[in-house]
Amino acid sequence: MKIRLKVKHIILTVVGFLFFIPITTVFIIPQAQLYVGGKQLAAGEMNGKEKILRVLEKSLFPEQRWGIIQKYMIDGGISHQFDVYVGPSSTQVNHQSHEINFTWDEKLPFLNEYLAKGPIDGYLTTAASQLSYYYQREANFEKADEVLKQASARYSSSQYSFNLEELELERIKLHIKQSNYEAAEELIDELKTKVTPGNHHIVGSLASLEAEVMLREGRLEEGYELVTHQLQEFNEQWEEEKRAHPEDTDVGTPVALEQLLSLKEYLERALEKQNNGVTTVKGKIVRSDGKSVPSAGVFLRQELAVNHSVLEDEPYQVITDEDGNFEFTGVIPGNYQLYLGLTFDQIDGWTWPVEYGDWIQIDGQETERLEVTFHPLLELHSPVNQEAIETDTMEFKWEPVEGAAYYDIHLGVELDSGSIGTVFKTGITGNTLTVPLEELYNQQVGVMFEDTEDWSSVDPISILAFTNTENKFSWSVKAYSQNGEMITQSNGYRLNEDSIGNLPFFYLHARDMTEADELFLDKKVEQAFEKYKDEYANNPNDYHSLRMIVRMMGIEAAQTGKTRAEAVLPYLIKWAEVSKDPDVTLELADYYHKERNWEEYDYWYEKYLKLKDSN
Template sequence: MRIKMKVKHLVFMIIGMLTLISFLSFFVFPYIEIYVAEKNITAGKVEEKQEILDLLRTTQMETKKYDLIQEYMIGDGLLTNFDIYIGPSLTHWANEDQNYIEFSWEEKEPFIREYVMQAPPNGFLVTAAKMLASHYEMEGDLEKAKHTLFDASKRFSPLEEYHRNELLVERIRLTKNHDQFTEANQYIEELLQELGTENYDTLAQVTQLRTEIILAQGMLNEAYEEVTKAIKEYEKEFNEEQKKWQDSSDEDESIEEDKVENRVVYQQLTSLERSLSMAMEKGTVDVVSVSGKVVRSDGTPMRGVGVFLRDESSVNQSVGPDEYYVLTDDEGRFVINGVLPNRYQIFLGFYYDQIDGWTWPIQMDDWIDIDGSKDITYNVTLQELMKIKSPVNQKVIRDDEVTFSWEDVEGAAYYNLSLAYEIEYGSVSTSFKTNLKENEIVVPIEEIYNQTGAVAFGDEDDYDAKSFLAFTNPDNRFYWSVEAFDQHDRLITKSNGHRLDDKTIGNLPFFYLKERDLTRADKLLINKKPEKALEQYKLNYENNPDDIHSLRMIVRLIGMNGDGTTIARDKLAKPYMEELALKTNSAQQLFDIVQHYYDIQNWTEFNTWFKIYSDKVDKLDGYDQSIYASALMKQGKYDEASIEFDKAMKIDKSNRFVGHWIANEIYRNRDLEKAKEIARMYPERPYGEIVLNWEYLVNQMVKEGGGEKEYIQELCHVLDLYFSGQEDKLEKWHSTTKLAAMKQFIDGVQNIN
């Protein structure tokens, strides 16, 4: 069966190695760090670390030495130079191995230097050379950094040109970043003479660097021509490569189709092209600088922190080996020059000893919007992690309520509490209590049991029972975290973070709920017999209408009897969902019903249940408000919808429903002027993998329509088809229209939420 997690309730998973990681990771508990700290303390990592250093110094077997350096000092050979990368949209680690042993740079440097000079050439050598070059750059020896990259590149044979090119591109990037444009252009010309069209990925990277140099010299039109040409060449070479793959495969062999839009380099090029296009429309060629300081709250400057400025096309992906960054100096200062108008987020790269016991209180909606009119100052202050009090350290709870308590934080107006449970390949976390005024709360255990687990779709039998049982499993381990916010809703600090030694580890946030025992149906589920488990849960509930646990599990499992679609699953579950919501009076269960009626556009039931839900909660969050506004729009209540959308955008900083507001205003006003203003003021933020630039889409329609009244009339007609759920007619229009910009806009509106 397929498994679904409810996005509305911020239930997220961390599974496997995060190479292209989505926005979900920002909310996931730092299970890795907690577990690493726990294992290090109990397993005596200090002694093991010394043994490795002694072995590296004394072993005569070079192969063994290089294996140890790769495993313990370089990592997976894929990421860049830091142990951990933290940003508003996500956090990820260079090494997530639970047996990871941390070495300081002073301990690693002699072995990294030896590895760069003598180890067999491979991907680890590329990473090691970048690490060493970064160290020399931080020390102010730029020439040594460039020589390190070039000398390492010469160690690769022509058959290993990918690794060689990666190092040479890094040398170009390093030189450009220090405004040595003449030298960088020389390196570019040298590399271009050696690249063939089959190296189109490297060619695209080089073109992007050259474009940035051209732009830094104030030549906007030339930069735009360079990047548009690069995009066309990239698409051409990509398509030819895909055709070769298809032609060379066996007829019976299934080849998964790749898409050019999925390539990171292509995304970077198209993002740059959009920025340049909008800059040309506004008639500005100005680039600005972004500067600031990174310090701890006690005033200590943070030296050697990596500062990455990432545009909206890349913030949902892990930091890659080709990303531009600067290092903070002895005073914690940094400066990034030549920044184009665009939307950005700052990411920071830390070594573990820099972040141990501290947190950067950053929120997902923290963006830097640059229009080219002024330089930007962006300062970062790290805060000490909060101390938690109870439940901690594997506490077993057998009572019917749980007391959560933590230290009081100065300046905190309220706290948010989150819970998490372990599954086979990671963990799932959920927002539990918000807007708590005190630093302690007593919670009935049934409220924890009601936290949403996975729900089933289809009849496949590959699933994790822990994800369905969620917090009702007495054999599973749970953990929690808390965040402190000020009166302006700004995050002050939090409890979940990086605690890696016995000085900072404090209380571990683990606990067990042993108030209930596994039922016969639970055991059937755990033993991979979900259909029999569902039958037993139904029987239990028929025999005892007060059996809330069985009712809860019916709602989660009943989708296996459906056709694998959301609507079919919710239709089966609906009577049970309504009973569960009324019997538990749970806001979470109530909103599941609200969402169901929104999805099927049953507005009478939607309005009834939304009223019950809104009376239950203290205040609507951004998602609630946006769903309500969208429902009003689809019911033809455009003026009311406009008011509610305005409220929603002020709460939900992701602006993920702004496309609906724009559509509502176009239909309501019969023109595009108000829509342009909204699109400019409320840009959609990357909440998922697909992010739309609504300002660009509206401007494209302005060009396409040419001010003709008939164009607006057709646009409003198509929007009416969407609002009223006339999918067949909308699909017919979609397949026959030649209005490309309007079609792209309607596609975006249809894909909201």
């Protein structure tokens, strides 16, 4: 039996000749490549990207072409401009999924094509915003404004007024970032004439931006009056709308209202603190070899903002110019922290030596200068590259740093959910340190629980810490100058062959895991606890079992509100004698001080002082 297939054709006329092209050439083949390419992209295969780009080189119907650009070049917008945000209080990494993304060089032609000829829809706004972000990173602010303006010009119909207004708001924010306040105010006045009074979002956002300009120019009272007046109107309209639609019970507070409330509080604090007016903050980002860092994001963050990640609408944010310079104007007095937004290429192999608690105090002086210097990451020599330590002592060794007066060593324990770290030794004057493994075994890290209400749900890896021969550990070094400022560190981003260096991982294989240890790792916590007690009772020289009894009893006590000394006193006294740990003797001294047992207090406090001096 023969089956006859009908194949449809498209007829093309070229210079008087008729060509019959199977419709599969136009539709089926690109769709197949798109399907396969999309699957490969999602699986992290580079071939998928190549297939998508080849499809876009073909002759496609416009709807088909725009759909591909929307899905692969525009969708998702820009969640973050930078790969890494570094500051004193936190480091924020813009983690990507395993899906391969198109690079800026690959996306730019298609984003520009969409900007010029693509459909007039919401994707046009997103494409323009992406392009504007790109040109801001390149420090080409004129082009960044031009693409927003070009997209705005295409929204001629009132049907797309929302998109037009969003683009105009982006333009105003861009001019404020660049301290071009006159241009920002012109755009604000122009947009005011186009917005309907009932559009709370735009009206509120415009008021916030106008007040921000006043703040930057030092017109604090004028800005405060504007925000207060706008808040009153906004609240009245918002309450009226809620009364008109009582069925909408789950409607949240409008974003524009939250912005105005936040700005009002900020201006109130500014007026309270103001002495000599606003300040211009200038600075430069350079590497220690003298090379500048252009196109880096710089964020001057207020005291109340550093407890959350860096946001796209941070009030004080700029991008460094080609020489690494940055400048903020209209900064009101207060405490701030400086954060940097960087690509992986900019930070690869380098570190910005900033530490928790580094604050900038703006006191109203006319100008404040900030210098940011990147230093090469410090190189570790041993132990590295997953070396297994099988002796009773181990040597830490690292690259000496010019100008370093002392070093600190930090240790890390790998957990299933990440890692947990602790300070091991401080004030080391050379670039080597030899310690007995018992010191590492005695080093504790934080305690992790699956259920904080139940002590037996404790993560055994966090409690065993460095006694666990089955686990991998890490270490790092920080170098400090004579006045206590960090110069550089070993921790940082190493992303290519030139900067990768030695990996800071090692194992401790000098001891054997006990039966109690294995029970504990198997999360049989109660059984492990009893086994440790049995093993210590049978062998008073079993220091490891004593150490684990003290740790586990201390965890159990914490769940009941007791101190460790109250719950584990006999074991803790024995542990203090054998471990010679000054922290444990101080813990006992504190316990006896509270008990008003002065004889025991004097004994343990004197012992603490001797151990502290010897360490």
